[in-house]
Amino acid sequence: MSNRSHEKLTLRCLESSDQPTFDDAIRQFTGSGFSFAFGYTPGDDFAKYLRTLDDQRRGINLLPGQVPSLFLLGVVxxxxxxxLSLRLELTEALRNIGGHIGFGVCPKHREKGYAKAxxxxxxHLARQFGLPRVLLTCDSTNAASQRTILACGGRLENMVLDATTGAEKERYWIDL
Ligand SMILES: CC(C)(COP(=O)(O)OP(=O)(O)OC[C@H]1O[C@@H](n2cnc3c(N)ncnc32)[C@H](O)[C@@H]1OP(=O)(O)O)[C@@H](O)C(=O)NCCC(=O)NCCS
Structure with missing residues (x-):
């Protein structure tokens, strides 16, 4: 399996010109059980979605249970x-199951080091936002996610049962 790092990968906010490639990325996850975009499916009003993401970034007009967050694309x-989604605060649910950070790499771009990148x-971003450490969780059966987290300094705290899915979740902290 490749262990290369990719200097050319950048993490950035979604822009209006991203719609075709963003829609294509969403379609690649269809049926996978992983939600590439929260609250948007191809065909929805993309400009409205960008405004929603901007609100989430600024922590305004949040839905119950939502916290300020960044929705970022990994782009090469x-x-x-x-x-990658970076949540800047934890609710009780996020502290238990969701964590600060969630990520996914499109199937055709996997095993090239992009998740680690x-x-x-x-x-770096989380540190800039003043977080002293971040929580990540993954299914105990998800070897690729485990290895990504471990490669980036994750320390396993414990395992918990996700009552919604019945999956066993591993909870990792990364000190910043
Ligand atoms: C998990 C996921 C993001 C990994 O993306 P990726 O770009 O292929 O990962 P990388 O190439 O950066 O590799 C990261 C580590 O995982 C390992 N890995 C990658 N694919 C793997 C696989 N199928 N099985 C076992 N290990 C795997 C790599 O060898 C590497 O470990 P190492 O540094 O110890 O060698 C990707 O498989 C994915 O999007 N899965 C679906 C969504 C998901 O599970 N997200 C995580 C939720 S917390």
Whole structure:
């Protein structure tokens, strides 16, 4: 399996010109059980979605249970290879199951080091936002996610049962 790091990957906010490649990325996750975009499906009003993400970034007009958060694309050249969500606060549910950071890499771009590159970038950002450490969780059966978190300094705290899915979740902290 590749262990290369990708200097050329950047993590950035979604822009209006991203819609075709963003829609393509969403379609690549269809049926996978992983939600690439929260609250948007291809065909929805993209400009409205961008405004919602901007509100979430600024912590305004949040829905119950939502916290200020950044929705970021992992981009290489013009290609969206993945996405990462950085939540800037934890609710009780996030502290138990969701964590600060979630990420996914498009199937056709996997095993090239992009998940590690995205997570490393996001740790710099989290530090800039003043977080002293971040929580990440993953299914105990998700070896790729475990290895990504461990490679970026994750320390396993414990395992908990996700009552919604019945999955066993591993909870990791990364000190910043
Ligand atoms: C998990 C996921 C993000 C990994 O993305 P990726 O870009 O392929 O990961 P990387 O290439 O950066 O590799 C990261 C580590 O995982 C390992 N890995 C990658 N794919 C793997 C696989 N299928 N099985 C086992 N290990 C794997 C790599 O070897 C590397 O570990 P190492 O540094 O110890 O060698 C990707 O598989 C994915 O999007 N899965 C679906 C969504 C998901 O599960 N998200 C995580 C939720 S917390």
């Amino acid at each position: 050249g013009d290609t969206v290879v993945g996405r 995205m997570l490393r970038e996001s740790l």
